[in-house]
Amino acid sequence: MRKLSLAVAAVAAIGVLATSALAADMQKVRIGTEGAYPPFNYIDSDGKLVGFDIDIAKALCVAAKFDCEFVVQDWDGIIPGLIAKKYDAIIASMSITEERKEKVDFTGKYYSTPAKFVGAKSMKVDIPEGTDAGNKALAGKAIGVQRATIHENFLRDNFPDADIKVYATQDEANLDLANGRLDLVMADSMALKEGLLNTEDGKDFEFKGPDYNEPKWHGLGAGIAIRKGEDALRESLDKAIATIRADGTYQKINDKYFDFDVYGK
Amino acid sequence: MFDLQGYGWMLWDGLQMTLLVGLCSLVLAILMGLIGAWGKLSENRVARAAAATYTTVIRGIPELLLLLIIFYGTPTLIQGIAEDLGYDIIVDFNPFIAGVLTIGFIYGAFATEVFRGAFIAVPPGQMEAARAIGMSSVLAFRRVMLPQIWRFALPGLGNIWMVLIKATALISVIQLEELMRKSFIAMGATKLPFTFFFTAALMYLAITVISMLGQQRIERWANRGIRRA
Amino acid sequence: MDFQIIVDSFPKLLEGMALTIEITGLALIMGFALAVPLALLRLSPNPLVWPPVYAFVLFFRGTPLLVQIFLVYYGAGQFRPLLQEYGLWAYFREAYFCAVLTLTLNTAAYTTEIFRGAIQAVPHGEVEAARACGMSGWLLNRRIVLPKALRLALPAYSNEVVFLFQSTSLVSIITLMDLTGVARVIVARSFDVYEIYITAGLMYLAVTYGILGIFRQVEFRLSGHTRERPDGDATADPLKPFG
Structure with a gap:
């Protein structure tokens, strides 16, 4: 139910038509996020997961043709949770740092603010x-x-x-x-x-x-963390970031939350 | 002060989750307790040592730390072992399962002591008598031991339930959306911490009071036909 | 297992343990001091005296400690103007004060209940004998009832001490750097979940059984008059956990 309603919300938020037939053969990707970091990711009073990270994640899933599911995880356990395979990627405003790179791999940044x-x-x-x-x-x-x-x-x-x-x-x-x-x-x-x-x-x-x-x-801005060595997933996500940057989806989400370019230099 | 600003339903949901996770944990604790008590009273040295280690370790380490170890550590450990054996498996603990496992595992150690005491409280002559009139050991256990173990164990189990249901509040730390977590979310949105935590406290208190009354009734029922000293 | 991280972080973990023990000790002393009079009041026949004590004990025993800590720590913020008016905010502002206050009240409630049971378990004959000798009121309590009750309460009280010691791990949730707090900070940076948490767990384990060992010694000393012979019973193992 939850997955279904998220999928519906994703379609509504991004304005892309997805047919349900697609769902069958799409790769399933579970996305870990924190849900307590407004405006990037948080839970609204209806109990729904919303925010910039969430919209970006949904857009990336559409671009990469992933069947995505969100998993909410408190921050101090978010990397252990990824390593423990509770989910496959972290989209939660996580900065790309050398320390973290020892434990996980990152995509390129999807935004950067001081x-x-x-x-x-x-x-x-x-x-x-x-x-x-x-x-x-x-x-x-x-x-x-x-x-x-x-x-x-x-x-x-x-x-x-x-x-x-x-x-x-x-x-x-x-x-x-x-x-x-x-x-x-x-x-x-x-x-x-x-x-x-x-x-x-x-x-x-x-x-x-x-x-x-x-x-x-x-670090080098906020990126998506994935388990070490899962290069295929990293490449797909990097490609998806490039896609939404190019086709205006990113700009639309950016403008929904901020009055300046959050992607940074 | 008790204007819950529309978040009352959220606490109500949380209360149901608290009860559900508490009951599931209790079932696991009873199972672990029976196994633990069997181990403690076993002739087998390995079983005795394992049961003793179990109760010693669990009772010596804070619940919060055990919860963090089980929730964050166990999946990685199991996957690591599986990988060494050449398997690629995913151990997915959702917070509910991790919570039930942790709380059930911890309180199983306390239930072990309760059941051990209950086993010992049944005079050994009764089992010997049952065996002497030709009952198999399983039948004798079922007809003679079990009904009495329950009676002896009930007060202890009742106490465990009341401590256990309070311990479920800790599961909020690993994001299970039970009463405590829901109160926290409501507090974040309304900035009325006292109102929500006090309401949550009263809900826990209600569970405790109802449990106390229930325990008295059940004990009276279990002890029917037993003459009081 | 990465042993280097254990060696490197051990001094920090020890500092955390020091705070854990400090908070436990403070709460225990103050909780004990509250519990003795509360237990006597709890047994008062006066309907204006015992119900408030009963309500206090029921509330603190019937709700999770975590809720109590949040209630005091974050709840105080809701009454900040009032607390400031009475000059109390300076105390409630400190997480340390909130933690010690909550743990004190919590252990006072549990200890009150333990002492109540122990006072009621004092053999009636001893009280009657004391009354026959002309003792009453405070003298009776001080000389006969309380010493006997405290001795009877010792096994249950030793368990309460252990529970309180372990409960202090919750103060890490309100920013204090106790043993659990320090362990969480180290894990947050190094991600060495097992190494650190298991080391911290073993430290708790060691102190827990240290506490129990001390209590067994005290119990042994205090029960001299009830033992048959000084070298008698060899089956009593002073370190045997929880009987």
């Missing part, structure tokens, strides 16, 4: 460019970050004097920021903008400090 801090408008804090100076400026500040993200690694390696607190989801970190338990949160700038700043709860908060985009930690 990381930023968010804090209360009322809080005076000057975060200078460069991580050494930044570390000094933020010594002792409580910074919330999601467990097992590039942002956690980036903070631990570059802001060792800050009081880093990890959460299972970005939502919980945002909640504690609103509660005043945290001075700052760090995450992808788009996720913070759409998931916090543009919402009712985010009206007292703003971006602080510079953009961070260090390839060593932030």
Whole structure:
């Protein structure tokens, strides 16, 4: 039922006509996503999985002629889940990093945005460019970050004097920021903008400090992770990314969520 | 304060899932408990050692950690072994199955102690008498032991059920959409954490209270015809 | 198995264990201090006294600890203006405080129930004898009932200590870096699920049986007068798990 309704939603969202006859001989691909990272992937109040990643995933499945099914998995178990074959690909705004490449393979990026801090408008804090100076400026500040993200690694390696607190989801970190338990949160700038700043709860908060985009930690943008050695799947997905970039599908999804080009340079 | 903002149905769904996962776990725990108790009382040294290791390890490690090990570790382990043997298999644990396996496995260790106590509580003379009048060991077990084991084990099993149903809340950590997880989702959307967690707490409390009353009735029923001391 | 990662992360895991033990210890001491008077109040015949204690015990024993932790940690946020007014927010702001508070109340409820059972199990004859000697009220409780009850409660209480120790793993969910929290942070980066989680599991196992061993020793000491001969019973294994 769930698969069927997702397939129907996919057709509706992308406006591509798929005939049911196709389903029989299509390759079945299970896609792992987090479902707690608005606006990229989250569960709306109807209990449906929605967001930029989800729309992209559906478009890729149409382009690659895959019969796709979504599996929701919390972030800190998302790579172990892939390795354990709970699903075949991760489409969940996962940044392509060297550390992760030791465990999984990636397609090319499908978008890329910098990381930023968010804090209360009322809080005076000057975060200078460069991580050494930044570390000094933020010594002792409580910074919330999601467990097992590039942002956690980036903070631990570059802001060792800050009081880093990890959460299972970005939502919980945002909640504690609103509660005043945290001075700052760090995450992808788009996720913070759409998931916090543009919402009712985010009206007292703003971006602080510079953009961070260090390839060593932030990687080469968000890609699709697959198990090591599954080259056929990786190539199909890379081709599908190129297809939707070329035929305007990507642009349509981009415009549905953002007022700028999220693909980056 | 108890305006659930339309998320009440979501909690109701979650409650049903909690009960379902709890009942399935209880069945598994009882099975594991019977096997474990058999192992503990077995003449076989290997069976005894295995049963002792099982209860020792399970009772020494926090449930949350066991859950993380079973959910994230087991499929990889089984697949690794299969690959070494030259098979390519997919072990797909959905959160429901992983939850039932973990909770059932953990509480099976507690049920082992309950059943062990119940086995011992039946005077050995009764089995000997049953065998002496010509019953086979299976028949004697079914007619003489089982009815009494249940009676002796019921209070313990009732307690296990009440602890177990609370432990199912942990399965929310591996994304089973039970009561706790649903409360979390509702909290994320409404930013009313106290309202939803308190409602969830009351639902768990209702399960506990109903279970306590049920346990009293069942015990009275199981002990019918037994003179009280 | 990658043993290097175990060796490398062991110091961090030990730090986590230190926090686990610290939180367990604090909650135990405060929970015990609450439980003794609560158990006495619970047994009061006064209908204004025992029902609130009963409700407290029922709530904390009848709901999952995870819900209680979320209720205190995230729930406090819903009452932030009120808590700020009374100057309490400074405490509730800290995950550490919320964790210790919840665990204290939780173990206090379970311990109250254990002590209630133990106080009721004190042989009536001993109480009558004490009354005959002219003891009553606090003196009777202090000299006769409580010492006997605490000794009777020891086996059940040792189990509660172990449960509490293991329950502290839940504080990792509200950002604290206890043993489970540290293990999850390491796994999040290295993905070595088994190596780290099993090492952490063995550390919990070791401390659990250490705690039980200590309690067996204490029980053994306290039961001197009930033993037949000093070198008598060789079947009692002090490390035998949970009887």
